[in-house]
Amino acid sequence: MKPLAIALILFCANAAAADDCPPYVKHNPGGDYSSPDDRQGLSVVENYHFTPDVERLVRGASGPLGADIGYTLEHFPNHPRALSAMSRLALRDKNRKPHGAHYTVECFFNRALGFRPDDARVHSLYGAYLLAIGQTDTALEHLEESARLEPSNPTAHYNLGLLYVKKKDYDKARASAQKAYGMGFPLPGLKNKLTAAGEWRE
Numbered sequence: 001m002k003p004l005a006i007a008l009i010l011f012c013a014n015a016a017a018a019d020d021c022p023p024y025v026k027h028n029p030g031g032d033y034s035s036p037d038d039r040q041g042l043s044v045v046e047n048y049h050f051t052p053d054v055e056r057l058v059r060g061a062s063g064p065l066g067a068d069i070g071y072t073l074e075h076f077p078n079h080p081r082a083l084s085a086m087s088r089l090a091l092r093d094k095n096r097k098p099h100g101a102h103y104t105v106e107c108f109f110n111r112a113l114g115f116r117p118d119d120a121r122v123h124s125l126y127g128a129y130l131l132a133i134g135q136t137d138t139a140l141e142h143l144e145e146s147a148r149l150e151p152s153n154p155t156a157h158y159n160l161g162l163l164y165v166k167k168k169d170y171d172k173a174r175a176s177a178q179k180a181y182g183m184g185f186p187l188p189g190l191k192n193k194l195t196a197a198g199e200w201r202e
Helices: 003-018 038-048 065-075 080-093 105-115 120-132 136-149 154-166 170-182 189-196
Strands: none
Touching: 038 065, 065 080, 065 105, 080 105, 080 120, 105 120, 120 136, 120 154, 136 154, 154 170, 154 189, 170 189
16 A cells, blocks of 8 residues: 555544544443432542632643543533533633543533433533634524523523624524523623624613
């Protein structure tokens, strides 16, 4: 086989390995973050891997940040604060598979949704991450699903409103803003964007 062909095969194999995303298999401790029974083992994972410094992306607890956050998500795949931390780490380091993590950010979200497809917080966090990297159409799907699953969550409506503004769908953006602010959401960013576009209505 020619050297170029060998190089191409190796490149494809490495790319496939980077995107390898097996489904979540429940660990002990581990499972559904929202389940009181499963959460009994949460402190064991958090005390050694998801420390305050890890969550703030200051330093790892047992190794690289990606390894500690990834360990947490390998045990509790829909852990919302860990998913948020992994997203922020990927965006900060401009690396969809942060150093030390076994999987890409997209894979961690897909594993969480494969395990708990009705978890509104996961849809909301994934939508926010996708919006940050410019995948607006897919972000819209997840943010709309989050608002549908948890209509009383002002953050879901706020994030959805931001995306509607980005798409210049101002009627829907206003409706989302009114829902978010009607539930007491504190940040004025969405209102400011609508005001700047001349589309805010009290």
